[in-house]
Amino acid sequence: MKLNIAVLPGDGIGPEVTAEAVKVLKAIGLAFEHTFNFQYGLVGAAAIDKTNNPLPEETIELCENADAVLFGAIGDTAYDIDPDAKTRPEQGLLRLRKALGLHTNVRPVIAYDDLLNKSSLKVKQIKDTNILIYRELTGGIYFGEKKLSEDGNTASDICEYHRFEIERIAHAAFKAAQSRKHKLTLVDKANVLESSRLWRRTVLQLAKEYPDVTLDFMFVDNAAVELIKKPKQFDVILTENMFGDILSEEASVIVGSIGLLASASRGDKHAMFEPIHGAYSKAKNKGIANPIASILSAAMLLDYFNLADEAALVREAVDKSLKLHITTPDLNTKYDNISTSKVGDFIEDFINNPEETNLN
Amino acid sequence: MKLNIAVLPGDGIGPEVTAEAVKVLKAIGLAFEHTFNFQYGLVGAAAIDKTNNPLPEETIELCENADAVLFGAIGDTAYDIDPDAKTRPEQGLLRLRKALGLHTNVRPVIAYDDLLNKSSLKVKQIKDTNILIYRELTGGIYFGEKKLSEDGNTASDICEYHRFEIERIAHAAFKAAQSRKHKLTLVDKANVLESSRLWRRTVLQLAKEYPDVTLDFMFVDNAAVELIKKPKQFDVILTENMFGDILSEEASVIVGSIGLLASASRGDKHAMFEPIHGAYSKAKNKGIANPIASILSAAMLLDYFNLADEAALVREAVDKSLKLHITTPDLNTKYDNISTSKVGDFIEDFINNPEETNLN
Ligand SMILES: CC(C)[C@H](C(=O)O)[C@@H](O)C(=O)O
Ligand SMILES: CC(C)[C@H](C(=O)O)[C@@H](O)C(=O)O
Numbered sequence: 085m086k087l088n089i090a091v092l093p094g095d096g097i098g099p100e101v102t103a104e105a106v107k108v109l110k111a112i113g114l115a116f117e118h119t120f121n122f123q124y125g126l127v128g129a130a131a132i133d134k135t136n137n138p139l140p141e142e143t144i145e146l147c148e149n150a151d152a153v154l155f156g157a158i159g160d161t162a163y164d165i166d167p168d169a170k171t172r173p174e175q176g177l178l179r180l181r182k183a184l185g186l187h188t189n190v191r192p193v194i195a196y197d198d199l200l201n202k203s204s205l206k207v208k209q210i211k212d213t214n215i216l217i218y219r220e221l222t223g224g225i226y227f228g229e230k231k232l233s234e235d236g237n238t239a240s241d242i243c244e245y246h247r248f249e250i251e252r253i254a255h256a257a258f259k260a261a262q263s264r265k266h267k268l269t270l271v272d273k274a275n276v277l278e279s280s281r282l283w284r285r286t287v288l289q290l291a292k293e294y295p296d297v298t299l300d301f302m303f304v305d306n307a308a309v310e311l312i313k314k315p316k317q318f319d320v321i322l323t324e325n326m327f328g329d330i331l332s333e334e335a336s337v338i339v340g341s342i343g344l345l346a347s348a349s350r351g352d353k354h355a356m357f358e359p360i361h362g363a364y365s366k367a368k369n370k371g372i373a374n375p376i377a378s379i380l381s382a383a384m385l386l387d388y389f390n391l392a393d394e395a396a397l398v399r400e401a402v403d404k405s406l407k408l409h410i411t412t413p414d415l416n417t418k419y420d421n422i423s424t425s426k427v428g429d430f431i432e433d434f435i436n437n438p439e440e441t442n443l444n
Numbered sequence: 445m446k447l448n449i450a451v452l453p454g455d456g457i458g459p460e461v462t463a464e465a466v467k468v469l470k471a472i473g474l475a476f477e478h479t480f481n482f483q484y485g486l487v488g489a490a491a492i493d494k495t496n497n498p499l500p501e502e503t504i505e506l507c508e509n510a511d512a513v514l515f516g517a518i519g520d521t522a523y524d525i526d527p528d529a530k531t532r533p534e535q536g537l538l539r540l541r542k543a544l545g546l547h548t549n550v551r552p553v554i555a556y557d558d559l560l561n562k563s564s565l566k567v568k569q570i571k572d573t574n575i576l577i578y579r580e581l582t583g584g585i586y587f588g589e590k591k592l593s594e595d596g597n598t599a600s601d602i603c604e605y606h607r608f609e610i611e612r613i614a615h616a617a618f619k620a621a622q623s624r625k626h627k628l629t630l631v632d633k634a635n636v637l638e639s640s641r642l643w644r645r646t647v648l649q650l651a652k653e654y655p656d657v658t659l660d661f662m663f664v665d666n667a668a669v670e671l672i673k674k675p676k677q678f679d680v681i682l683t684e685n686m687f688g689d690i691l692s693e694e695a696s697v698i699v700g701s702i703g704l705l706a707s708a709s710r711g712d713k714h715a716m717f718e719p720i721h722g723a724y725s726k727a728k729n730k731g732i733a734n735p736i737a738s739i740l741s742a743a744m745l746l747d748y749f750n751l752a753d754e755a756a757l758v759r760e761a762v763d764k765s766l767k768l769h770i771t772t773p774d775l776n777t778k779y780d781n782i783s784t785s786k787v788g789d790f791i792e793d794f795i796n797n798p799e800e801t802n803l804n
Contacts, residue, residue, distance in 0.1 A: 282599035
């Protein structure tokens with residue numbers, strides 16, 4: 085297979101972790117005789133620095149013409165704390181999601197057996213947790229009209245949803261549930277929000293088409309508790325943009341490190357793959373960033389093109405690295421100084437030679 | 445002191461837990477020679493059933509004329525799952541908060557030494573956690589304009605904030621931090637929301653008046669993680685209405701049971717005290733509801749009137765009940781069948797006779 089992959093490393097630790105994901109994809113390309121071409125584009129603070137624009141036109145074109153996008157991370161402390169910044173790195177990511185129509189964001193939350201003791205939660209509670217979060221990604225309060233009054237004393241954001249926006253991701257989530265444990269939980273705040281009631285109504289209607297899926301509902305405040313108290317009760321979670329942001333990041337505590345969580349963002353024509361963690365500027369260039377989230381995002385990219393054996397091999401390599409404690413400091417207790425690139429090297433070696441790779 | 449207290453038991457387990465809080469307040473009244481008068485009003489599903497209105501005019505008047513309001517809980521499964529319900533129990537609570545101008549909601553999150561092993565989190569992580577959450581309660585997306593298009597295909601909610609709404613609660617939060625560990629964390633989503641940027645700007649400005657308080661900022665998605673991973677880093681958290689809803693409920697996992705979390709809602713003229721848990725209709729009339737959150741809300745009521753010794757005695761009684769495992773099943777492992785009212789009785793006995801009370 086021939087694939088053109090646009091790579092947007094972005095800010096902070098983005099470039100470091102993305103480099104490892106590219107390394108892994110190259111190894112897969114070699115091992116399975118695929119032609120993967122990588123073309124790099126600017127986004128975020130990196131793009132602001134060079135072009136004064138968090139999402140240059142060139143980057144959009146690059147992504148539109150690519151088969152898939154591999155995204156690093158975005159954000160920079162300089163902009164984070166300044167509420168008056170004129171341009172923001174995040175605009176690059178948000179506009180890109182919109183430009184490519186990436187409405188369906190999928191975030192798996194899996195408790196690895198070898199990492200159970202790394203979690204903030206008690207082992208018995210999290211063992212065997214396997215949740216798939218479907219987060220709507222191009223609607224809601226992130227994209228509704230924003231206003232600041234002239235006197236600067238009033239500010240507002242609109243959370244708006246259209247039925248079709250809910251339907252397209254809901255279908256995807258129901259189908260995912262059908263291939264899993266047949267359970268779908270819609271998280272909303274339908275006791276207060278009109279937009280949430282539209283979610284509930286729409287999903288209730290669609291449910292008739294999926295009689296083999298058990299649908300239940302949870303208010304977002306309660307879901308924030310249940311995710312921690314009984315994560316195993318969930319199979320597929322479906323929710324709107326901002327609730328999905330909060331809950332999927334919260335869910336990282338189950339897994340032990342946010343440096344492990346991957347995501348796929350799919351639209352009708354395009355797809356993008358990115359770790360759910362942010363830019364973590366503090367960790368930049370220290371070689372301590374965990375590349376697993378980015379590497380597992382690359383595995384989701386392979387899945388997207390039905391390269392199932394390839395994706396499985398990447399995941400096997402990741403599992404092996406975790407089992408052997410070839411991990412960055414966020415997870416490591418056994419060995420010191422295992423750097424970002426060392427983890428990538430191990431996974432690359434494993435792909436080249438699955439039978440023989442061990443600690444080297 | 446003479447106090448007229450409006451009691452709104454509400455729905456589900458609300459009446460049961462409120463009865464215990466009233467029992468405790470009566471005991472305090474006797475012990476300290478105060479005259480506490482209790483007058484009861486309808487709210488929520490209970491009010492809809494009788495008057496077709498979740499907040500009858502009478503109830504508003506009762507509360508306006510009272511010195512304080514003791515609130516139970518609200519919500520009913522029948523309405524919860526129906527996105528098309530014409531009236532909702534929650535409207536009663538939301539309208540009441542607005543009618544009484546209860547803009548400042550204070551929610552303490554304290555890890556009790558005797559309950560450390562009840563938490564979903566590891567003991568070393570939560571020991572000594574003591575957080576005070578300031579949640580704005582009468583603004584934001586809960587109260588902004590709500591729309592449903594005629595064809596029913598588009599729904600929206602506006603999140604709007606005015607500078608004065610932010611300032612009044614921010615002052616209160618800064619002052620609270622001054623009397624504690626001098627740290628204030630503003631939680632927002634300023635990288636995406638205009639309203640969050642107004643929060644950040646306003647709070648940054650006010651910070652100049654509180655040079656002895658260290659101010660920091662956290663995005664809500666990240667806060668949802670940090671609350672679990674490192675709860676001890678927080679002193680006072682300040683946030684807007686919906687984020688406060690999600691985070692304060694999430695924080696209950698630290699404490700071991702949401703049945704322990706109390707809150708005070710203060711306005712310029714009125715004050716209301718309520719457990720943060722909901723109606724839990726499933727537990728209704730089973731005698732298993734934990735009355736501690738309601739009883740500790742009564743303690744916050746006493747604080748509000750500067751009845752410090754009285755409040756301290758209630759808290760001492762609660763501590764004692766926890767230490768002796770006189771607790772409902774959500775916390776209990778040692779004794780079976782300790783009911784809601786038995787917990788209240790123990791606390792009442794302790795207040796009547798602090799020196800002698802033990803398991804009876
Ligand atoms: C950077 C930010 C705008 C983004 C979001 O909130 O969507 C991030 O937190 C994420 O979850 O991908
Ligand atoms: C019942 C509901 C409207 C309410 C809220 O979200 O404010 C509750 O969850 C709370 O936190 O007091």
